[in-house]
Amino acid sequence: MKAVVTVLGKDRVGIIAAISAILAECNVNILDISQTTMQDLFTMTMLTDIGKASVDFSVLSDRLEAEGKNLGLYVKLQHEDIFNSMHRI
């Protein structure tokens, strides 16, 4: 099962490191990362494989959002299907 992690907010050192650390702890594999910084706005979308995750989806989601709060960023974990159903026929 695949899920998308989106991170938006003010750029700073260690964003990818912090998010990837949680994913690694939870045995979630990162399949693809796309990241840009425009002026000071940091935008990252990450496709992950959560099929072998060691925790439930909601636990992972809560941990990522809590880390986002720590870093002052918007972080969201969503099942990949919401994007596929909206943008792919």
Place this chain on the structure above:
Amino acid sequence: MLSKYEILETLKMINEENLDIRTITMGISLLDCCHPDGEVCRRKIYDKVTGYAKDLVKVGWDIEKDYGIPIINKRIAVTPIALVAGSSTDEDYVRFALMMDKIADELGIDFIGGFSALVHKGYTPGDRKLIDSIPEALAGTRKVCSSVNVATTKAGINMDAVGQMGRVIKRAAELTASEGGMACAKLVVFANAPEDNPFMAGAFHGIGEPDCEINVGVSGPGVVKCALEKVRDADFSTVAEVIKKTAFKITRMGQLVAQEASRRLNVPFGIVDLSLAPTPAVGDSVAQILEEMGLERCGTHGTIAALALLNDAVKKGGIMASSSVGGLSGAFIPVSEDAGMIEAVRKGALTIEKLETMTCVCSVGLDMIAVPGDTSAETISAIIADETAIGVVNNKTTAVRIIPAPGKVAGDVVEFGGLLGTGPVMSLNKFSSDDFVKRGGRIPAPIISLRN
């Protein structure tokens, strides 16, 4: 592979443009709960509904968490209670409403619909008892919604029922005078009521439906408005295309959520309702879509054409996005639930006559309209008669949800709170329709009903 822009577009719709799933509504048949003893009948209803829907709220939350899309309401629609309670020897059906409210509270759902009767051609004794019970039933419960179908294109208009509903609405308002006539916000009078509508207050589970099913209603006026902001100088062909594409994306969300809810609850998927349902939140307004097309205020000349285009484009875009479309499926124009409509009434741009005309080209009808408290039952009946005539002759659903706000006069404001919003009290025609309503009987079905 999804592009970053696609992901961000979806997130923007949800976070900034108020895209959400308005409701997951579970329809449950109560036909097998009939029993001569009212107590036994109510216990069977309780057991069946709490059995099927025990996980409805949890599954709603789980889907919201997994997909990151807000699901605002979880609701239940049941078989019109007149059909079920009619099997019992009870004379007063208020206790059925109290049981429905208890079920709603225990399950943690937002509304339960189906305290309803279908009397378009005439009354059964059960229908009569149910309609007599409506004012007390709605005044004594919080989450129960009621509807009465008084007309169809096939049967014509039951003017006895139209006359009675005027009195029922007045009584319901009087019983809840301290809350601005709140009971009337939970009561809809229909022509051509759909049997699989997930939206309240008019949801009930029709007799042609399966034992249990999942119907989903989406909501996304804000998304459509934002999409139109990008094509301000374009002509109407472009406007229609933009709305179609947006409606497609919104409806795909509804289809995904409906399929997931159906799978997780192990209940068949019924329909996705394509309606654009506004909320009182800023930027979630159907009126503001019409204004984005170039109208200074909703209600001015051009409003009907703009609404007709919107309604048609939403259907064309949505129909391909779902395997099964039903319910009401069109733009809603509830006055108190739409910030743009409220403002248009306050500014004098939108009148009840214009709203009536708007109902000819879009979904439903005169919805969430507050009128002066001294409006007579006969005038309310006459308003219902006009609206049902529009539905019957045009072979479409129309409805009236009107609140004669006790003690209020035109220009006042009634607060309903939550999704029901704020109702500016609208002025009505001062001339009497009393003798017209007193005739009673049935307005025959129009010639278009003979299609065989």
